[in-house]
Amino acid sequence: MAVLxxxxxVSRQELADAVSGNPQTIGFIERGDYTPSLELGLRMADFFAxxxxxxxxxxxxxxxxxxxxxxxxxxxxxxxxxx
Numbered sequence: 001m002a003v004l005x006x007x008x009x010v011s012r013q014e015l016a017d018a019v020s021g022n023p024q025t026i027g028f029i030e031r032g033d034y035t036p037s038l039e040l041g042l043r044m045a046d047f048f049a050x051x052x053x054x055x056x057x058x059x060x061x062x063x064x065x066x067x068x069x070x071x072x073x074x075x076x077x078x079x080x081x082x083x
Contacts, residue, residue, distance in 0.1 A: 001055050002030040003064060004048055019043035032060070 005015055005026075012023040012030075021040055028034035036044070036056075045052040 001026075001044065004050070004055070005030075008048070015044070015047065018047050 005012070010018075012026040015021070016023040016026050019040060020043070025034060025036070025040075029036055041052055041056055045055055048055070
């Protein structure tokens with residue numbers, strides 16, 4: 001969630017205000033130290049306009065660093081070059 005929040009330029013405080021939460025709680029959720037209530041999870045998904053499964057999953061998400069390593073430079077998509 002921290003990556004999505006940062007990509008959208010939203011601070012923890014702004015997200016907390018939008019979902020009637022607490023910025024400390026947002027931090028705990030992002031670090032995996034706290035599981036939000038269903039209501040808070042749904043509010044966050046609504047705020048980002050994504051399915052709740054994009055933010056939360058029963059099995060842990062793969063660490064971003066691992067996913068990036070796996071993708072590697074050979075797996076990057078290339079855009080067509082201009083003539």
